[in-house]
Amino acid sequence: MNIGDRIPEILGTDQDGKEIKASDFKGRKLVLYTYPKDNTSGCTAEACSLRDHKEELAAKGYEILGVSKDSAASHKKFIEKQNLNFPLIADTDTTLLQALGAWGEKVACGRRTIGTLRTTYLVNEDGVIEHIFLPKQIKTKEHAEQILSL
Numbered sequence: 001m002n003i004g005d006r007i008p009e010i011l012g013t014d015q016d017g018k019e020i021k022a023s024d025f026k027g028r029k030l031v032l033y034t035y036p037k038d039n040t041s042g043c044t045a046e047a048c049s050l051r052d053h054k055e056e057l058a059a060k061g062y063e064i065l066g067v068s069k070d071s072a073a074s075h076k077k078f079i080e081k082q083n084l085n086f087p088l089i090a091d092t093d094t095t096l097l098q099a100l101g102a103w104g105e106k107v108a109c110g111r112r113t114i115g116t117l118r119t120t121y122l123v124n125e126d127g128v129i130e131h132i133f134l135p136k137q138i139k140t141k142e143h144a145e146q147i148l149s150l
Contacts, residue, residue, distance in 0.1 A: 001100050006127050007032065012067070012089040012096050015075035020065065020089055022127045029061045030123040031147060034102040036116040038070045038078035038088075045140040046118070051084050053144030060148065061125075067091050067102075068116055106135070122147065 001007070007030075011020045031050065035043040050057070050064050057064060064086035070078070075088040089096065094116075097103040102119040105112055120133040120143070131150060139146060 001121070001129055001132075003129050003132060005129050007121065007123055007129065008096065008099050011065070012091050013072065014087040014089055015072050015079055016087075017072060018087075020087065022123075025063055025065075025123070025127070027125050028063050029125055031057060031062050031064045031120060032067065032100075032123055033065070033118075033120040033143075034067045034097055034100060034116055035118050037068060038074045039081065042118070042140045043068070044078075044082060046138070046143050047078070047082055047084055049141060049144040050086065051082065053148065054085050056148055057144060062122075062147070065089065067096055067100075069094050069097065120147070122150070 007022050009022050011022060013019050035046060037043055054064060066088040069091050071092055072090040075090055091097050094103050097116055102117045104117055105114055106117060118135045118138055120138060121129050122131040124130045
């Protein structure tokens, strides 16, 4: 997906099995972020940055929604352990990740693998992408500040 594209209507199901749709956020802006894995250092740092700045993001009109291919059970544990204050979509079949363009080849320690590309989409009140943070642009410990500085 690119700037100017509308996000898919059906986003997936969250940690509680509740279906999440783009229309659930109509009239509100959305920080839709994709991350590789629950309870890993970078993903935890990013989630905690967003958690700690949720009020400031809300003051700018943003809701937060995370997406990874982890299961709902894994998401529940991650939310409880890190005291996260926003939902996580369990995209176990990578449908949403692929639709967003956040699933593909990555290189870590010289090894090529296929997986989730850490990406953040800032979506306007009409469900249209206004800004994209690509994997190399995201500073996990300061990601909320990056968003707020726009």
